[in-house]
Amino acid sequence: MGIMLQENGPLSSLDKPDVPCSLYMKELQGFLSRVMSDYFRQFQCVxxxxxxxxxxxQRxxxxxxxxxxxxxxxxxxxKMRLAADFAQMEMAVAPLCRRVSDLGKPYRMLRSFRPLLFQTSELIASSPAVGDLIPYSTVLHFLFTRAPPELKSPHQRAEWSIAxxxxxxxNHPSERDRLALIRGALEAYVQLVRARQGKEFAPMYPIMLQLLQRATSGAQGPKA
Known part of the structure; x- marks a missing residue:
């Protein structure tokens, strides 16, 4: 999935608008199709x-x-290419199951997350799917992508690679652990602003802070 970052990250609104999906998605579809046809479909125990x-x-x-x-x-x-990838992801995993809808929560998460790509941050934070179906930590990760560079994602703050x-x-499936790391990233941003004697925070910060507070005051939530 690392190539996803290279293909989707910096695209502008005018970049390659005719590309239906990313190259990595086409490769994934071809790979899974070949695996099923070459190795699994020869068995009778379907x-x-x-x-x-x-x-x-599901994984x-x-x-x-x-x-x-x-x-x-x-x-x-x-965003446009990623939205196409969401749709193509269903086709990619189709050979691995009887029906994609049989995949349960991962399938429902895939369907629920896609509309969030084009919603405002306020609507995303208030979506009924957040916390119930889509983990708070996953949505907070996504909101970091809409924040200014100074508001670093947890892995950026730790100077970790995506991998x-x-x-x-x-290794940390608990939402408590994930949210703690996210809280640390938000707190680091606050310290940065104060050190610069800034008088206000980025508009994204209060949205994320409110969502984090809701997450930590509620149940542990699902994994992602």
Whole structure:
């Protein structure tokens, strides 16, 4: 998924508007299709195979959503291409399951996250899907992408690569741990502004702070 950052990040509203989806998505679709046709479809025990491959599809969706929420910067052209990738992701994992809708929560998260790409930050923070279906931490990661560079994402503050941060998220599935790291990034931004004797924060900061407070006062929430 690392190539996702290179392909979608800096696109402007006029960059390659005719590209239906990203190259990595086309490669993923081809790879999964070949795996199923070359290795799995020769077996007769179809139900057993799907019971195994559906978990692979769920994991693929979860990683896609994770990396989609970490894309930074994300221009208007990047949003359009990413929206196309969301739709193509369903086609990519289709060979791994009987029906994509059988994938449960990951599938519902995929469907619920896509509309957020084009909503205002205020609407995103108030979406009923946030916290209930989409983890607070995932949405907060996405809101970082709309913030000024001074408001660094957790991995940027820690000077970690995306790959290392993704591994950290795998090792810390608890929302409590993830939100603590996000809180640290927000607090670091506050300290930066005060050190510069700034008189106001970026408009995104109070939105994120309010969402973080709601997240930490509620239940632990789902993983992503």
């Amino acid at each position: 139900d057993f195979i799907y019971d195994s491959t559906e978990s692979i599809a 693929a969706i979860e990683l896609f959503l994770r990396h989609a929420s970490l894309l930074r910067p994300l221009g208007e052209g990047g 290392r941060y993704s591994q950290w998220l795998d």
